[in-house]
Every structure is written in structure tokens, then in C-alpha cells.
Amino acid sequence: MTEQHAEFDAIVVGAGPAGSCAAIELARAGKQVLLVERGPFPGSKNMYGGVVYPRILDDLVPEWWDEAPVQRWVTRRSTMVLTPTQALTVDFRSEAWGQPPYNGATAYRPDFDHWLAGVAERHGALLLCSTTVTGLLRNDTGRVIGVRTDRPDGDLYAPVVIACDGVNSFLAKEAGLYGDVNAAHYTLGVKETIALPRDVIEERFGVRGRHGVDIEILGGTSGINGGGFVYTNLDTLSVGVVLKLPALAAQQRRPEEVIAGLKAHPAIAPLVEGGEVKEYSAHVIPEAGWTMLPQLAADGLLIAGDAAALCLAAGIWLEGVNFAMGSGRAAGRVAARALDRGNLTAAGLAGYRRALEETFVLADHRKLRNVPGLVLSDRVQHQYPDLIANLVQRVFQVDNPMPKPGLRRILAQERKRAGVRRRDLLRDAWTGLRSFG
Amino acid sequence: MALIERDPTWPEMSFDDRIGTAEFRVHERAHIVVDGDVCRGCTTRACVVACPARLFVPTADGGILFNYEQCFECGTCYLVCNESGAITWTYPEGGHGVVFRRT
Numbered sequence: 013m014t015e016q017h018a019e020f021d022a023i024v025v026g027a028g029p030a031g032s033c034a035a036i037e038l039a040r041a042g043k044q045v046l047l048v049e050r051g052p053f054p055g056s057k058n059m060y061g062g063v064v065y066p067r068i069l070d071d072l073v074p075e076w077w078d079e080a081p082v083q084r085w086v087t088r089r090s091t092m093v094l095t096p097t098q099a100l101t102v103d104f105r106s107e108a109w110g111q112p113p114y115n116g117a118t119a120y121r122p123d124f125d126h127w128l129a130g131v132a133e134r135h136g137a138l139l140l141c142s143t144t145v146t147g148l149l150r151n152d153t154g155r156v157i158g159v160r161t162d163r164p165d166g167d168l169y170a171p172v173v174i175a176c177d178g179v180n181s182f183l184a185k186e187a188g189l190y191g192d193v194n195a196a197h198y199t200l201g202v203k204e205t206i207a208l209p210r211d212v213i214e215e216r217f218g219v220r221g222r223h224g225v226d227i228e229i230l231g232g233t234s235g236i237n238g239g240g241f242v243y244t245n246l247d248t249l250s251v252g253v254v255l256k257l258p259a260l261a262a263q264q265r266r267p268e269e270v271i272a273g274l275k276a277h278p279a280i281a282p283l284v285e286g287g288e289v290k291e292y293s294a295h296v297i298p299e300a301g302w303t304m305l306p307q308l309a310a311d312g313l314l315i316a317g318d319a320a321a322l323c324l325a326a327g328i329w330l331e332g333v334n335f336a337m338g339s340g341r342a343a344g345r346v347a348a349r350a351l352d353r354g355n356l357t358a359a360g361l362a363g364y365r366r367a368l369e370e371t372f373v374l375a376d377h378r379k380l381r382n383v384p385g386l387v388l389s390d391r392v393q394h395q396y397p398d399l400i401a402n403l404v405q406r407v408f409q410v411d412n413p414m415p416k417p418g419l420r421r422i423l424a425q426e427r428k429r430a431g432v433r434r435r436d437l438l439r440d441a442w443t444g445l446r447s448f449g
Numbered sequence: 450m451a452l453i454e455r456d457p458t459w460p461e462m463s464f465d466d467r468i469g470t471a472e473f474r475v476h477e478r479a480h481i482v483v484d485g486d487v488c489r490g491c492t493t494r495a496c497v498v499a500c501p502a503r504l505f506v507p508t509a510d511g512g513i514l515f516n517y518e519q520c521f522e523c524g525t526c527y528l529v530c531n532e533s534g535a536i537t538w539t540y541p542e543g544g545h546g547v548v549f550r551r552t
Contacts, residue, residue: 142544261495
């Protein structure tokens with residue numbers, strides 16, 4: 013078989029946010045594009061914590077906020093540091109985030125991804141569901157010319173394939189775009205979707221109407237490196253943890269037990285108690301960002317979204333869907349241009365990496381390249397929460413007749429008590445400042 | 450850091466009830482294959498503790514029993530497995546496997 017049999021200009025594998033955006037761009041450029049999804053509908057295999065930042069769609073779907081299936085607009089963002097008996101919360105709210113063009117929104121992925129794939133169909137992409145791609149088809153020179161699927165006579169041909177097949181991307185691995193896979197670069201996300209009446213959620217979280225809350229948590233993961241989250245949907249909460257895989261495997265503690273531990277924490281229990289678990293779910297996250305970035309193109313092939321490990325797990329910024337959409341759009345545009353020029357080799361597709369470097373997708377990853385490692389480091393995970401919580405406790409605790417202690421002295425004492433060397437604290441502070449600054 | 454004590458008043462869910470909240474359209478072909486001979490030589494048993502669907506169960510004779518039916522298709526098992534070739538993992542047939550809910 014050769015590319016003469018191609019029925020499509022491009023095949024996009026996976027109708028998640030990356031794949032749908034790639035398909036939209038190709039269709040907009042007038043290309044015949046097939047979007048292949050292995051689930052019975054787009055989004056059926058997809059799970060995340062719960063917040064999406066869709067501003068990347070502004071020029072593509074004008075006033076997307078009127079049609080996107082959103083649960084709540086995040087107008088309140090909290091960052092919590094937990095120790096077994098303490099909680100420090102930095103809480104911010106903004107009314108601006110509750111009005112167009114908005115900022116973040118909670119949404120269910122089966123709803124959101126289904127909607128976005130519908131946008132791709134509206135633009136002329138052909139969506140094929142319930143079809144698993146099992147491998148790449150190549151010509152004599154090794155160039156990708158299509159995909160093999162599990163349908164009878166299921167070989168599909170196109171001069172370019174965009175693999176948006178998720179974190180496990182068997183296509184990217186088959187194409188040799190990844191080196192050795194290192195489990196330390198991945199985390200497991202597990203969550204419970206917990207039903208509570210709408211008014212109870214609004215009372216507990218102090219929001220009204222369609223406004224909602226995003227709580228990110230350091231600590232509270234049973235001593236396993238990772239983090240936790242609580243998000244408000246309309247009449248459910250998304251409560252879960254993200255756990256570094258080797259640390260999870262090393263502890264004799266199961267993922268659902270870690271969620272139970274978080275839910276029992278004195279700062280979290282009052283928010284979640286009494287709710288009924290509607291759905292338990294899990295997904296792996298490519299956590300290491302820049303450190304694990306694969307090659308992004310091969311002859312006839314581009315990769316985007318989680319398949320290209322483009323999730324951003326940078327402590328105060330936890331984003332993935334927007335990086336998937338941004339990379340998917342760039343991949344679609346570059347593939348369309350390469351089709352026009354008739355050069356679909358890796359060199360012909362090299363503009364993809366440059367396009368990502370010129371936008372937030374790789375600019376953010378490069379700038380924040382040291383942050384995922386810092387956030388999941390043993391000091392940040394196991395020593396700093398105690399240090400910070402004890403420091404704040406001593407600042408606010410009135411120990412009369414003792415006079416108030418000076419901040420510098422408390423810091424020095426608590427640093428020693430937490431077993432943190434001054435040199436390490438300064439180095440981590442410097443890494444943080446340099447990355448975030 | 451000390452582990453958080455489980456709140457004894459929390460109504461803990463059985464694992465069967467928990468996994469029963471998710472929908473799985475099971476295909477007759479197993480998409481996970483485990484080589485029991487390799488597992489017998491494994492000392493870490495990382496899959497047993499890490500799999501969020503609790504699909505891997507150690508047996509008395511040192512092997513591993515596994516299920517594939519109620520699988521989230523997350524990939525944790527093969528990523529944490531440090532015995533090469535023990536777990537062969539592919540996606541289930543199109544339209545099958547886990548189906549997360551729409552509202």
C-alpha cells in the first residue's frame with residue numbers, strides 16, 4: 013500500500029482536547045480530516061481533576077462560554093498547606109472571573125470533550141468513534157502513511173497522522189519519539205465525584221449562582237509525594253489526590269485510602285461530609301514537563317497533548333487541557349501548511365516545535381522546567397508543610413505571659429525542628445524565585 | 450510526616466461499591482496479559498498497591514491473580530512494574546472498557 017490510497021488529508025488519533033483542536037484547524041484549512049476515537053463517544057475515556065482554562069478558544073469559538081458545557085466558573089482559588097492537624101490557606105476571589113471572558117471553569121471531561129469534538133464536526137471533520145488505533149502504517153522509507161485500527165479492513169491512510177492518543181501514547185512510543193519511560197515522571201490522579209445538594213455546596217464554599225471554588229492542596233496525601241484537590245461542580249464535588257508513581261508503589265497504602273485520609277482531614281471533612289460518591293475514577297498524568305518532553309515530530313507524524321507530555325504541573329499552576337488545545341491547534345495548522353507545500357517529512361513538520369516555543373505551550377514549560385521536580389521533592393512534600401504551619405501557628409498563638417517572639421527567630425527554630433538545612437531552604441527559594449519571577 | 454488517622458465515623462465504602470460507581474463495557478478479550486512466571490520472582494508487587502482499580506491480587510503460591518474487566522486504562526500497572534515483560538498492556542477494543550459518565 014502507498015499513500016496513493018489515502019482517503020483523507022490527515023488522520024487525528026484521539027478526540028480529546030488536543031485531537032479535536034487539531035481536527036478543527038485542519039478542517040478550517042479545507043483539509044479532509046478523520047478524527048478517530050476509541051471510546052463510544054469523545055471524552056468517555058478522559059478524566060482530570062476538574063478545571064479547564066479555555067481562553068485559547070477565544071478566536072476559534074467566539075463566545076465559547078455561551079455554549080461550552082461548564083459546571084461553575086472559578087471565582088475563588090485557594091491554596092492549602094496541610095499537616096495532620098493544621099491547615100494554612102491562601103484564599104483569593106475575584107468577581108472578574110465570574111464574567112466573560114472568564115478564567116477557569118469546572119467541567120466534566122465527558123461533557124467538555126464531547127462538545128469540543130462537536131465543534132470539530134461542525135467545521136467539517138469526520139468523527140469515527142468506537143475505533144481503537146492499534147499501530148502506525150509506514151511506507152518503505154519508514155514514513156508514517158496511516159494507522160491500523162481494530163475494525164475489519166481497518167487500515168486508514170493519510171499523508172499525515174497527528175497522535176493525540178493520551179498519556180500512554182503507544183503511537184509516539186512506536187514511532188520512537190520517547191526514550192526510556194521513567195515512572196518517576198508520572199503521577200496517578202484518583203478522584204471521587206461526590207454528590208451534594210447545590211445549596212449545601214454554595215453554603216459550604218461561600219459562592220452563589222454559577223460561581224465555584226478551586227482548592228489545591230499540598231500535604232494530606234498520607235506521606236506520599238503528590239497533592240490533593242477539591243473542586244466545586246454544580247451539584248457535586250471533585251475530591252482527589254495526585255500521587256507520584258514510585259512513591260505510591262513504595263508505600264503500602266492504596267490510592268482510595270489516600271483519598272479517604274484527605275477527606276478525613278479536619279480542614280476537608282466539613283466540606284465533603286455527607287456526600288455520596290457518584291463516580292470513582294483514575295488517570296495517569298505526565299507530570300515532569302520539560303524534563304520528559306519527547307521529540308514532537310517524525311516523518312508523517314506529529315504528537316500533541318498528553319501524548320507529547322505537555323501537561324503543566326507547576327505547583328500553583330496545574331493545567332493540562334489548555335496545553336492540549338494549544339498544542340493540538342498548532343499541530344493542525346502546521347500539518348495543513350505542510351500538506352500545502354507537499355513536504356510531510358519530519359523536516360517539513362519542524363515548524364510545529366517552533367510554533368509551540370512561540371506560544372505558552374513550550375514557553376511556560378521551559379520557564380517552569382525546574383518546578384515539577386521541586387514541588388514533588390521530599391523537602392517540599394515532607395518538611396516544608398510542617399515548617400510553614402508551625403511558623404504560622406507560633407506567629408498567631410498568644411503565649412502570654414511570654415512576649416511575642418521575633419519572626420526571624422521562629423523561622424530559624426522551626427527550620428531546625430523540621431530538619432531543613434539553611435542552604436537547602438535558600439536553594440529551593442532561589443529555584444522558586446527564578447522560575448516564578 | 451505522620452499518617453493521617455482515618456476518621457472512624459466516616460462511612461467507608463466497600464471496594465466493590467466504589468468500583469461499581471464507574472461504568473465498564475467489558476470485551477471478551479483481555480487487554481492486560483500478565484506473565485505469572487515473571488511475577489513469581491517479583492519482590493515489590495508494586496501493581497498490587499498502586500492499581501487504582503485493585504485488579505492485581507497476590508496468591509498464596511507467590512503469583513499474581515489479575516482481572517482486566519474493571520480497568521480505568523490508566524497505565525499505572527505497567528509504569529510501576531519493575532519486572533520487564535511481566536505486564537503486556539494494550540487498549541481494549543473500540544467502544545469497550547471504561548466509560549466515564551456524561552451529565
